[in-house]
Amino acid sequence: MENTHFKVRMRVWIETETGETLYGEGQIGILEAIEKEGSINAAAKSLGMGYRSMWGRLKKIEQRIGTPLLVRRKGGVLGGESVLTSEAKLMIEKFRQLQQQINDAAKKIHTCIYS
Amino acid sequence: MENTHFKVRMRVWIETETGETLYGEGQIGILEAIEKEGSINAAAKSLGMGYRSMWGRLKKIEQRIGTPLLVRRKGGVLGGESVLTSEAKLMIEKFRQLQQQINDAAKKIHTCIYS
DNA sequence: AAACGTTATGTCAATACAAACATAACGATT
DNA sequence: AATCGTTATGTTTGTATTGACATAACGTTT
Structure with missing residues (x-):
């Protein structure tokens, strides 16, 4: 049995107490990409x-969480942008800490x- | 953020070093059921x-693992049966320990x- | 007002994954 | 040899999730 x-492997995610999935690696990764890229569109590409x-x-995430995670703006010179709310940033930080x-x-x- | x-939630599973999934909760649960019930058929029902x-x-599991997990017998008075190999038993034990x-x-x- | 790149959203196709259906083979017992 | 409950597989059906396509709206800049 020398199976070194x-x-x-493991996957961590957050649920409500009633068992609804709230968010996990995928969602957090999306938020991080938006934070880095500045828009949903660029984040998706990345x-x-x-x-x-x-x-x-x-x-889906926002309606499950119940609080907005992004401040969205459409139009303007660059077409628009999206920035994370402070809730979203805190969510990322705690999740990454937990996961690590x-x-x-x-x-x-x-x-x-x-x- | 008082989100107590x-x-x-988390899911643990075992992979080869090349990233192939070997087994996890589902597979281990199946093996435990077979051990308890004595046959694949009865285990499936349970x-x-x-x-x-x-x-x-x-x-799938057996061909990924490369070693047989069951000793199968078909025919006979009860139609047949399946019992776990010692490898399978060890696999269950270690996985459950790890998971817990x-x-x-x-x-x-x-x-x-x-x- | 025309243009551009973004957000916003409906719809449909494709693909993957699980469940159901249908047989065949097997071998101890009767 | 007929029976019974199991193992062993191929095939099909259904469902659910993801991905692609198509459009509209928006607002700043030119």
């Missing part, structure tokens, strides 16, 4: 997905069990 | 899934971050 060549798809996912700590813990546990 | 009403579906998943320890760790981290 097996990897433990992640290799279509605008329509990303827009739909954003809408869990991953670290898992790595220790893994080497402890499958040594 | 948010739940952290989990509310069809025999065909469970059989297909078992085949990671869950415990995650719970601590969660209350530490979203307190």
Whole structure:
């Protein structure tokens, strides 16, 4: 059973107490891309997905969360832009922190069990 | 942000080092059911899934793992049976141990971050 | 007012994944 | 040899999620 060549993988996400999925890696990644790129459209391109798809996912998250995650502006010289709300930024920060700590813990546990 | 009403959920699974999924909760659950029920058929019923579906998943796991997980017997007075190999039993044990320890760790981290 | 790049949204196709249906083979027991 | 409940597979159907296409609206700049 010397399977140190097996990897433990995990996925972390946040749910309501009633079991509804709120957000996880995908959603957080989208928010980070928007923060970096400045618009939904550019973020979608940077992640290799279509605008329509990303827009739909954003809408879902916002209505599940209940608070707006983006301040959107359309028109203007650059056509428009989208910037994250402070809630969104906090959400990203806490999620990444959680995820990293869990991953670290898992790595220790893994080497402890499958040594 | 007093979201103690948010739940952290996670899914753990095992991959090869090349990124192929090997097994996770679903597969382990199937093996446990077979161990308890004594046959693929009975196990499928007990989990509310069809025999065909469970059989297909078992085949996939075995060919990905490369070692047989079941000793199958067809015919006979009871029609047949299936029992776990010792590899399968070890696999279950280690996975459950890993999963539980990671869950415990995650719970601590969660209350530490979203307190 | 014309143009441009963005947000906003409906619709339809494609694809993947799960469930259901249908048989065949098997072998101890009767 | 007939029976019974299991293993073993191919085929089809259904569903759900993703992706692509198409358009409208918007507002600043030129």
